[in-house]
Amino acid sequence: MSRMLRASAIMAAGTMVSRLTGFVRTAVLASAIGVAALGNAYNIAYIIPLILFDLLIGGLLSSVVVPMIVRAQREDADGGRAYEQRLMTLATLVLLAIAILGVLCAPLLIELLTTDLSPREAEVATTLARFILPQIAFFGIGAIAGAILNTRDRFAAPMWAPVLNNIVVIGVGVLYHLVSAAGGNVDAATDADLALLGLGTTAGIVAQSIVLMISVHRAGFRFVPRLDLRNARLGEMGKAGMWTLAFVGLNQLSYIVTTNLATGATAKAGKVDVAGLASYSYAFQLFQLPYGIIAVSVITAMLPRMSRYAHEGEYAAIREEFASGVRLVSSVIVPCGLLLMVLGPAATVLIFAHGSISVQQAVSIGNVLQVFGLALVPFSIYQLLLRVFYAFGDTRTPALIAGGNFLVYAVTSYVLYLTLPPRLIVMGLTAAYALAYAVGGTVAWRLASRRVGGGLGGRLVAAGLSRMYVAAIPAAIVALAALWATTEWAGVTPLTSAVILVAGGGLGGALYLVASHRLRITEVSSIIALVAGRAGR
Template structure:
């Protein structure tokens, strides 16, 4: 566990700064353009390049490329350098073509992802999408560079590079505040306003890619375009990536349905202010904060190691690596999930209720965030489980699990959409997401246990999770009392919400640390020891 903990700590520091600046970015944008019609348009436009990237190449990069690069490093006479150059060449050509095609097809893509948009809303969304879509090429090149860095156990740059992206977009949001007279009114937004928002967002990704290119150059990678693609192992990548492609298609179908139902909820509500796609997107981003800081860091450190153990024929070490990762992630994710369920409205009002975002809009977002808190543990464990399959080069099983996930999610989402009032629809979509990942996690655990042989220690993990929940429940109760007192005495405002989050959340965190120490939860003790050691230096 110590190796995972040290590598994860390096990444977690960068990820924490990245995620925190990301939420400053989100708050600034929400304040500038609101989370109503213009906010919805921006979020749909921002979603499109991410979906296209994941659909056409991103899934392959995240699951197939790292094991293939490690194999080339072990087997090729040049240590895999020519293979890495071919990979970067192919990725660059494909991504530029995707970006151009996306810009041309923007109206069709917007229509696919939305329901009941007015002509003005549709036109604004298309315009923003055309400005933002070129970022696909830069995002992808940066992702390839990040994969190369990860195979060399260099994790800092991929975790810190998004900070620069966030800073650029924060500057864009602040500038929009100064130069635009439209605010969040989609009927008054000008072409110059949309150019600033769209190209400014793309500029952030360009800056992020430049940081990663510099970092990969410093570790010795030199990009020389190579078109001898017969040696690029594209056939092998295609065979492994075919199931990953199916995996990504399944997830994108689910996201497309969610986007349509969330935009449809605001259309059905009429003049009533209800949560829509902007609230869902922002709540999902906040839900990703604890997952991104701890789980992504552990996952990124785990995959190269597990891939090497598989190459060495040591499934026992794969099992041990996974088990230590689950315990390390869960000791942080468990209390974070409970606190999101309790403090969601206060957090949302504190961060978002400024400028062109009202307190009622922020509370709607906070209610969605509360439901996402339920999903934090099953979602994180599910993502850890997928890396077990990827380390064996198995992309078929995750794809089949994803199809089942999407079926459960879509079924639940449709039930929610057609049975609940508009103001509850987006909360219901978040609950459907939770159910889908709980079911998918149970299935993935069973199949991964068979894959490694000898099981994954389900009873031990369940016992550990139970102890973590026992330690976290008193902490959540204190936070709930703080929220209740605030609402009774003064109501929620940015000021009172800040006090609630600082006092209630701070006391809750302290109680969890003390309780977990008394219960001798080893993972918390290890984290405290690591932090104390670094502070002592």
């Protein structure tokens, strides 16, 4: 576990800075454009290039592209240089064509992703999409550059380049505050306002790509366009990545369901202010913060070792590695999930109740975040389980499990959409998300246990999780008491929310540390020892 802790801590440092600056970026933009019609339109336009990029390249990078680059470096006479140049050429040409096509087809894409937008909202979303869609080409350039850097053991630039992207967009949000009179009013937004938001967002990705290209140049890569694409091994890549593409496609279909039902909820509500797509997006980013900092780092550290164990047939070592990873992640994720369920509105009022977002709108984001707290543990464990299959080179089983997840989520979401009042629909979508990952995690656990021939240490993991919840529940009660006392005494404002987070979150966190020590939760003790050791240097 000590090796996993050290490797995870190194990667978590860079990830934390990236996530935190992304967090500031979200808060600044949300304050500028709000969570109503303009905020919804921006979030719809922003997600389109991400969906298209994930479908075309993003899902293939770690599972197919990086291994093929490594193989070319080992087997080709030129050390894989020509192959890397072909990949860069191919990605640039394909994604440039997709970006142009996307700009031309922006109205159709907006219609696919939304339900019952007003003509003005659809017009604004389309305009923003046309400004933002060129990002796709730069996504591809940066992604291939990052893959080449990873194969050369250069991890700093891919880790820190997104920080520059976030800083650029933070500047765009501040500038919008200063020069625009529209705020979050979609009807008052001018063409200049939309150009600032859209082109400014694209400028962030351009800056990120430039940093990665400079870094890959310094690492010895020289880009020379190569059009002999028959030697790019596309058939092999397509065959190897077929199931990965299916997995990514199913996840994107789930998000398309979300965007349609969330915008439909806003349309159902009419002029009544309810949580919509922007509220869901902002809450989702906060929900991803503990997972991105803790779980992703552990996953990145444990996958190479599990892959070696799978290759050598050491199934007992895989079981031990997985169980250690789950317990380590859960020791942080369990209290985070409970505290999100209690302190979600306090966090979102402190962060978002400024500028174009009212206190009540910020509370609505917090209510969505509270439901996301239910999903934090099953989502994280599900992601860890997928790495068991990836360690064996199995991308088919995760794709099939994702198909089941999609069905559970789509059916549950649509039923809740039809039955819940508009103000609760987005919270219902979040509950369906938690349910889908709980069901998917259960299925994945059973299949992964069979794969390693003897279980995944379920009893040890269950015992560890039980102790963690016993330690975390008193912390959540303390946080709830702080929430109740402060709101009864002084109401809900950004200032009182800060008091709640400091008192409830701080005391609750301290109580969890004490309780975990008494209950001998060794993972928490190991993390504390690691942090204390680094701080003392």
